[in-house]
Amino acid sequence: MLKAFLVILAFLFTGELIHETLNLTVPGNIIGMLLIFAALKSKLLKLETVKPVSDKLLQFLPLFFIPYAVGLMQSKSLLQEHGLVILLVLLVTTLVTILTTGFIQQTLNRKDGKDI
């Protein structure tokens, strides 16, 4: 368990290191994510080594961003002023995004004759 956590932290650290040294606009955690995917795909890393901890992290993921959501209390005046507009933007763009994505995939699949 601890070893799995160590491996994940090592990938995260490598990602942060690359982010810092190369001055990239992509966050270090994303680089770490791509690195671990590459390591698994090339069989340098076994799934069983990291799975116990990665599953647990994803299971409790919502818990980890609650402190950020609570941080919204610091932007009270901002929400009083712009809250409704924000909600409108979110609603419209959510629907636009969901339909665009679904439409592209279903249309392309139909062209390919894939029916699932």
Add this chain to the structure above:
Amino acid sequence: MEKIFELPLFGILITLATYFAGLRIYEKYRQFFLNPILLSSIFIIGFLVLFNVDYEQYNVGGQYLTFLLGPSVVALGVLFYEKYPMIKDQMFSFVLAVFGGGLMCLISVVVLCLLLSVPEELTRSLAFQSITSPIAIEVSAMAGGMPSLTAGVVIVVGILGNALGVQVLNLFRIKKESAMGTALGTTSHGIGTARALEVSNLAGAFSGVAMCLNGVFTAFVGPWVLDLLL
């Protein structure tokens, strides 16, 4: 009494307790608006306001939980690897759909915000609404947004997609499981994926990978699109 709120224990304890209470409530009533994150955040904010505790005091403990967002993003890479075989034979349409949706999200947010003359800092925070929180928070901070606002809107967009996504897709005759899953994951990340899993396992797999892929895509392209349009 003041001192007790400054212990890391306080922030950790209240977050864990309210989260698990929220989870129990959600599992009992299964209503989308009873989202555990929403319930927990509202309760904590209420508590802090009532007892006059500063956010900084709460965050002494809270930041220990936030720290785990980094390793969680790496864990998404593991999920990506695990689900990859299920989506392999639709790779082309899948990737195009996620990129198309991700780009449409960025553009529609910016255009709508410009039309409604929303301040730029807000626009930069809303632009990352559709990607999974740990990534969104980080990219928002780097692109000149407000991470806490982004954290909030990500949850709202998750809930909207979870609540309305399937009905809206059906209304427009998008009924294939793979397309529905991809749409839910691209738009509403983890909370949408929970809904996709209720549709089917296949939809859930597409949704999970779409969430990872859109996170990566938007992290790369998002800041650049914002600088271009704003």
